[in-house]
Amino acid sequence: MSARRRLGARWRRHRPLRTRLALAASAAVALVAVGICTAAFFVIRYELNHQLDLNLTQSATLVTQQNRDEGPGMVAGECRFLSAPACAQIVPAAPAQDPAEPYLLPVVVPVREVAAGERAPYFSNVTLFGHPARMLTTTFGRGEALQVALRADTVEKGVRQAAWLLAGAGAAGVLLAGLLGYWVSRTGLAPVARLTATAEHIAATRDPRHRIELPAGPPGREDEVTRLAGSFNTMLGELEQSVTAQRRLVADASHELRTPLTALRTNAELLARADRLSEAQRARASAALTRQLREVTGLVNDLIELARDEEPQPLLETVRIAALAEHSVEMARAHWPEVAFTLYIDDAAAGLGLPGVPSRLSRLLTNLLDNAAKFSPAGSAVDVALSTRELTVRDHGPGIAPEDLPYVFDRFYRAETARALPGSGLGLAMARQIARAHGAELTAEEGAGGGAVFRLTFPSNAGRADFVSLAGD
Numbered sequence: 001m002s003a004r005r006r007l008g009a010r011w012r013r014h015r016p017l018r019t020r021l022a023l024a025a026s027a028a029v030a031l032v033a034v035g036i037c038t039a040a041f042f043v044i045r046y047e048l049n050h051q052l053d054l055n056l057t058q059s060a061t062l063v064t065q066q067n068r069d070e071g072p073g074m075v076a077g078e079c080r081f082l083s084a085p086a087c088a089q090i091v092p093a094a095p096a097q098d099p100a101e102p103y104l105l106p107v108v109v110p111v112r113e114v115a116a117g118e119r120a121p122y123f124s125n126v127t128l129f130g131h132p133a134r135m136l137t138t139t140f141g142r143g144e145a146l147q148v149a150l151r152a153d154t155v156e157k158g159v160r161q162a163a164w165l166l167a168g169a170g171a172a173g174v175l176l177a178g179l180l181g182y183w184v185s186r187t188g189l190a191p192v193a194r195l196t197a198t199a200e201h202i203a204a205t206r207d208p209r210h211r212i213e214l215p216a217g218p219p220g221r222e223d224e225v226t227r228l229a230g231s232f233n234t235m236l237g238e239l240e241q242s243v244t245a246q247r248r249l250v251a252d253a254s255h256e257l258r259t260p261l262t263a264l265r266t267n268a269e270l271l272a273r274a275d276r277l278s279e280a281q282r283a284r285a286s287a288a289l290t291r292q293l294r295e296v297t298g299l300v301n302d303l304i305e306l307a308r309d310e311e312p313q314p315l316l317e318t319v320r321i322a323a324l325a326e327h328s329v330e331m332a333r334a335h336w337p338e339v340a341f342t343l344y345i346d347d348a349a350a351g352l353g354l355p356g357v358p359s360r361l362s363r364l365l366t367n368l369l370d371n372a373a374k375f376s377p378a379g380s381a382v383d384v385a386l387s388t389r390e391l392t393v394r395d396h397g398p399g400i401a402p403e404d405l406p407y408v409f410d411r412f413y414r415a416e417t418a419r420a421l422p423g424s425g426l427g428l429a430m431a432r433q434i435a436r437a438h439g440a441e442l443t444a445e446e447g448a449g450g451g452a453v454f455r456l457t458f459p460s461n462a463g464r465a466d467f468v469s470l471a472g473d
Contacts, residue, residue: 019185026174026181033173037166044162048155049134053123056136059086060148064140072144073099079149080129087128087149090140091115104128105147111137115145125152132156191229198232208240264289264296318353319361325386328365332382336373340381349388354458356438364434364442367427368393368454375452389458396451400444408444 063086067075072092079087091107092098093115106126113119114137121138132152140146198210211233267289271282322345329343354361372382375397383394400408411429428444431454435442439459447453 022178022181022185024181025184026177029177029180030174033177034170037170037173041163041166044166045159048158052134052150052152052155053136056086056123056134056148056150059088059150060136060138060146063088063146063148068141071099072097073101074104077104079133079151082131082151082153084151087147089147091145091147093143093145105135105149107147111145111147114139115143191226195229195232198236202236208236208243211236261296264293316355316357319356319358320353321391322350322352322386324358324361325365325384325391328362328369329384331366332369332373335370338378339373339376340379341369341373342381342383344383344385346385346387349386352388354438360434361438364431364456365391365393367431368456371427372397372452372454391456391458392453393456394447394451394453396447399446399450400452402446405444405446409442 063075067088067090070090072090075088075090076085077087078084087104089103089105091103091111093112095112105128110119110122114121117139121136124135124137126133126135126149128149128151133149134152134155135147135149137145137147201210202208267285270277270285271289277285325343325345329341332339333341369382369384372393372395376382376395377397380396382396383392385392385394409428409432411426432442435456441457443455443457445453445455
């Protein structure tokens with residue numbers, strides 16, 4: 001790249017978009033205006049000269065008809081004046097045949113060639129009596145040429161006037177182009193300017209509630225800039241929801257952490273004075289401290305899990321759903337010995353697998369089983385059923401109140417009946433997030449005859465393309 005091109009590129013990079021657009025639009029319109037004026041000048045000049053050539057042709061025809069028998073010499077010499085008829089003279093091919101009187105019009109070699117038939121007739125510009133003139137040299141009989149000339153002052157004056165008028169029109173066009181370019185840049189980039197101002201305001205205030213004002217108009221007929229502004233508003237809406245959700249999560253997590261941290265501090269301070277406590281008091285305080293540490297650890301782990309939006313692709317593998325359900329149920333039986341867990345697996349579902357992350361799917365089932373056991377009275381049953389389309393977990397507890405049903409999967413939501421039970425209100429939210437990350441859907445409903453039913457519906461492709469048959473393994 002040459003130094004000039006690099007300088008031009010650097011200049012363009014340092015100019016605002018509005019300036020560059022105005023210059024580009026102005027240059028385009030100015031180029032068209034100048035081009036039209038230039039073309040008009042050449043057309044006018046050609047037409048004026050062509051009209052003069054037609055007059056010379058008519059004058060030559062008239063002279064030929066009126067002076068057929070004339071010899072070499074002047075035929076007419078009135079062209080000294082502007083409005084006089086054409087000058088005419090007959091020139092022989094041989095200079096020896098020239099008359100004694102000098103010619104009025106210039107006689108050069110091409111004139112002798114036309115007279116001798118060696119050259120075609122032609123037009124030329126000459127000067128007569130200090131004034132511009134146009135001359136036609138054509139054949140006149142055998143061995144002679146006819147020269148006819150007319151003053152060309154009016155033609156040249158018309159050409160000059162046309163040049164000045166068109167130059168003025170071109171200058172006005174360039175000025176108009178500049179004004180139009182400035183107007184186009186301001187009008188066309190107005191939504192972009194509003195978008196930029198909004199983005200800068202959001203960057204300065206970190207407040208995504210602002211929106212770009214869109215021009216009113218019929219839907220579906222927006223221009224590209226308006227659609228860009230609409231997309232930016234949509235992105236701001238999503239950002240506002242994300243920021244609101246993040247703030248709510250931080251506030252809820254802070255609220256949930258405050259109570260166990262306060263209890264941890266109390267028990268830690270109590271154990272710091274262990275010499276004043278009895279053996280039984282120290283044991284109770286130590287057990288409480290261990291339990292509270294476990295709760296805080298579980299809450300922090302749940303928050304970390306919820307912060308993960310999707311699974312990394314390299315971690316995916318085919319998970320045998322039946323084996324995972326059996327393992328989860330066995331773990332739940334060990335953790336909740338007072339609850340009877342039953343597992344039913346459809347024969348068609350025994351050899352099916354789901355692409356996913358085993359640890360996350362295991363966490364999903366564990367959360368569902370722990371939730372069901374937590375609300376199940378001692379000695380009651382939790383029923384787990386697996387088919388090729390879904391997995392259901394049902395308990396026989398108090399069920400879910402209709403007013404609580406829409407919120408059971410919200411983070412930190414706990415129904416009135418669950419306030420006194422252990423947990424942070426994150427288990428079901430995490431379960432739904434894991435399900436959706438694997439293309440499944442988790443729903444809750446009231447069970448027939450009481451209790452709650454949680455239904456995990458697998459991806460519902462017609463051929464079950466999301467599943468891999470393991471029957472041949």
